[in-house]
Amino acid sequence: xxxxxxxxxxxxxxxxxxxxxxxxxxxxxxxxxxxxxxxxxxxxxxxxxxxxxxxxxxxxxxxxxxxxxxxxxxxxxxxxxxx
Amino acid sequence: xxxxxxxxxxxxxxxxxxxxxxxxxxxxxxxxxxxxxxxxxxxxxxxxxxxxxxxxxxxxxxxxxxxxxxxxxxxxxxxxxxxxxxxxxxxxxxxxxxxxxxxxxxxxxxxxxxxxxxxxxxxxxxxxxxxxxxxxxxxxxxxxxxxxxxxxxxxxxxxxxxxxxxxxxxxxxxxxxxxxxxxxxxxxxxxxxxxxxxxxxxxxxxxxxxxxxxxxxxxxxxxxxxxxxxxxxxxxxxxxxxxxxxxxxxxxxxxxxxxxxxxxxxxxxxxxxxxxxxxxxxxxxxxxxxxxxxxxxxxxxxxxxxxxxxxxxxxxxxxxxxxxxxxxxxxxxxxxxxxxxxxxxxxxxxx
Numbered sequence: 401x402x403x404x405x406x407x408x409x410x411x412x413x414x415x416x417x418x419x420x421x422x423x424x425x426x427x428x429x430x431x432x433x434x435x436x437x438x439x440x441x442x443x444x445x446x447x448x449x450x451x452x453x454x455x456x457x458x459x460x461x462x463x464x465x466x467x468x469x470x471x472x473x474x475x476x477x478x479x480x481x482x483x
Numbered sequence: 484x485x486x487x488x489x490x491x492x493x494x495x496x497x498x499x500x501x502x503x504x505x506x507x508x509x510x511x512x513x514x515x516x517x518x519x520x521x522x523x524x525x526x527x528x529x530x531x532x533x534x535x536x537x538x539x540x541x542x543x544x545x546x547x548x549x550x551x552x553x554x555x556x557x558x559x560x561x562x563x564x565x566x567x568x569x570x571x572x573x574x575x576x577x578x579x580x581x582x583x584x585x586x587x588x589x590x591x592x593x594x595x596x597x598x599x600x601x602x603x604x605x606x607x608x609x610x611x612x613x614x615x616x617x618x619x620x621x622x623x624x625x626x627x628x629x630x631x632x633x634x635x636x637x638x639x640x641x642x643x644x645x646x647x648x649x650x651x652x653x654x655x656x657x658x659x660x661x662x663x664x665x666x667x668x669x670x671x672x673x674x675x676x677x678x679x680x681x682x683x684x685x686x687x688x689x690x691x692x693x694x695x696x697x698x699x700x701x702x703x704x705x706x707x708x709x710x711x712x713x714x715x716x717x718x719x720x721x722x723x724x725x726x727x728x729x730x731x732x733x734x735x736x737x738x739x740x741x742x743x744x745x746x747x748x749x750x751x752x753x754x755x756x757x758x759x760x761x762x763x764x765x766x767x768x769x770x771x772x773x774x775x776x777x778x779x780x781x782x783x784x785x786x787x788x789x790x791x792x793x794x795x796x797x798x799x800x801x802x803x804x805x806x807x808x809x810x811x812x813x814x815x816x817x818x819x820x821x822x823x824x825x826x827x828x829x830x831x832x833x834x
Contacts, residue, residue, distance in 0.1 A: 418708065418740070420708055420709050421708070437708050439761050440665050440666070440667065440761060441665060441732060441736040442736065442740070444660075444663060444665060444733065445733055445736065447660045447663075448660055448661055458660045459656075459660075460656050460658070460660075460663065461656065
């Protein structure tokens with residue numbers, strides 16, 4: 401999967417978690433939780449959504465790597481390349 | 484909450500329904516809620532149309548119990564159990580009521596109007612306002628009533644969370660993402676278990692007295708990013724395991740975001756729990772949601788110096804606070820309740 405496709409997949413899941421958010425204005429390097437004002441429950445739903453959408457396992461130890469949009473895309477691309 | 488707008492029916496006349504089915508969607512000041520049915524049978528008639536304003540307690544449809552003969556259409560007074568009960572409380576004679584709902588159904592508003600002004604023609608419903616303004620008004624009404632009527636007392640206790648967070652960390656390392664536990668679920672479960680021993684904090688102040696709740700249904704405070712908050716209930720918290728509670732919470736928050744909470748979730752909470760610590764505050768002394776009699780809040784998890792057995796170390800610590808109605812309980816019992824929450828959190832594996 402290419403970076404742009406991965407970005408679309410992540411945005412799709414984010415849209416379900418924060419339906420009222422303006423996803424186009426996200427700073428890709430900034431914290432998703434801060435920018436979208438999502439709490440720990442929303443963030444876990446986001447992780448579960450990524451797992452369902454992309455079939456990737458996200459161990460607890462890796463969660464910190466997914467804190468930003470860029471981080472998510474890089475992590476998920478690396479997982480998809482490894483599988 | 485006084486009224487909502489019917490969005491969609493999920494049943495048809497002649498169709499079968501069973502207790503617990505979702506029969507309609509209604510938009511309220513707390514978002515779109517799913518209306519459940521509380522008896523099984525056959526849908527006899529539908530009394531409201533999509534887009535119509537429907538009062539809380541108003542009759543939306545009639546259900547015929549299985550085996551019951553079809554009702555003779557005219558003559559029967561259509562009135563919901565809630566409106567009938569209210570009429571009894573206010574001394575309003577049912578036979579003199581004029582229903583303004585669909586097919587002449589008597590609504591809660593009809594009963595209230597009849598009680599206040601005698602039998603009068605019903606006025607048209609208030610035009611719907613912006614949903615956010617409606618949420619704000621609902622919060623304003625509830626909070627003003629709380630501060631006006633409830634003599635709050637407030638208690639706080641610092642709780643060492645090192646065992647709970649340590650256990651959680653280890654547990655989550657073993658779990659796939661779909662089965663992961665959040666820290667807040669431990670807080671909710673500990674609160675639910677502690678309430679079993681302090682029933683005076685779990686229930687309602689109604690008609691000048693305390694009425695203990697039959698179950699422990701924790702209202703989880705969820706702030707809505709577009710403004711306002713809701714506190715839908717997780718039912719029977721004391722009886723559910725952490726995994727089941729976790730699934731309930733993920734589902735509840737997800738549906739609160741998309742505006743598809745159920746009517747029973749909105750109305751059934753017997754106490755409220757806030758995990759406002761996620762917003763960075765160290766403690767909250769909340770305003771009780773009437774007619775509930777208590778609110779428990781957990782502040783931010785912070786690392787603090789903690790002395791134990793003559794040794795000082797850094798521990799993750801949370802401030803647990805209780806806002807309680809002094810008409811229903813006293814500070815002594817409230818303090819013991821917070822101690823019970825503390826003890827339960829020291830043995831997270833038993834939650």
